[in-house]
Amino acid sequence: MLEGRRIVLGVSGGIAAYKAIEVCRRLVDAGAHVVPVMTCGATRFVGETTFSALASERVRTSLFDDADPIPHTRLGQSADAVVVAPATARVIGSYAAGISNDLLTATLLATEAPVVVCPAMHTEMWQHPAVQDNVATLARRGVRIVAPESGRLAGGDQGQGRLAAPQSIVAAVDEVLSTARDMAGLHVVVTAGGTREPIDPVRFVGNRSSGKQGHALAVEAAARGAKVTLVTTVDLPAPAAADVVRVETAAEMDEAVRTVASAADVVVMAAAVADFRPAQVAERKLKKHAGVPEIVLEPTVDILAGLGERKPPGQTLVGFAAETDRVRQNASSKLVAKGADLIVANDVTAPGAGFEHDTNRVVILNADGTDREVPLADKRAVARAVFTAVLDRRHQS
Ligand code: CTP
16 A cells, blocks of 8 residues: 555654654555655654655755745645654644644645654653643544554653554555545444433433444544444543534434434444433423432334445444453344344443443454454444445355
């Protein structure tokens, strides 16, 4: 995927700038056309000549050092991908805030190409809420973040903040290029979060779903060029271009999904939908002194099973299965019973996986009998694997 691709390599001012030389070399060796852009700070750590000698073009450092009056728009428009390694807290902050204060940040704002940001800084800076918020903002907008590793830092300190290994950075650029806009033209409906079934005006029957996996799926689909409708019960960040429908109950989710699903190419039911709801909803708050209430439950609609029954030709239907026992067997029965194409099964008792965590470990079961395991990874990476499986299934048929 790197062969013949034009990649802007942004290098900002941190000690890890020396490692960008290796990133540059590997990209060039893989056949990419590398255009280096250094910030003023970066030139204090490594020489411009080094990058000019190794890259495919001479290094650029300023908006004004060139005959071209608008180098940033040229660089941004012509790039197939932009990678920033290392990315300092300043560059990350400027990019997240939309502030252009040098050639690199101007290029980042001027490009529509996929962007890979590889932060490197001291642990205290990396963990600062401002930096974490900025990184989360960029990730939500579809920027691929290659998280820093733990290890020895400048000045002999230890901790997380070390630039990821050059081969991981190059692999991320390769992956971003191969998945960039591979979902363009598809309309994807994603549901997220746990439904809340009211008991009275202040209480509800709910579940532990945080909605993080569903929102990560929406962000991933949007980053790959899909038109996204996100039906969600939670207020987590959503992709800027998505249609977001807020719902509370299973019945509301069912209605919202019905409205959009028939014309969708892909429907992913990541929501944890209540199976039962109180048969009667009290109009006024139930008072303690009135005694222990008896709450009679009734079944809700099974949204996924309904979608399976009405599935239009060409649609790919994906369910989730949160299990505590016999994960594969239960998930595979759901795949058949609900008429889905794929089921993403996770063992919610496994460490680091399932509800509320930022990470997940799943196995994606395909109706053709094959499956693929996704080892413990952040929910965005799980989302990537889910849509890659969706596209593979669509190409099969
Ligand atoms: N689902 C749904 N409507 C429901 C219940 C579940 O659409 N009323 C969907 C979920 O969004 C998920 C899949 O069905 O994609 C499996 O959900 P899960 O809760 O694991 O399965 P259930 O059918 O509810 O079975 P059980 O709770 O007995 O495991």
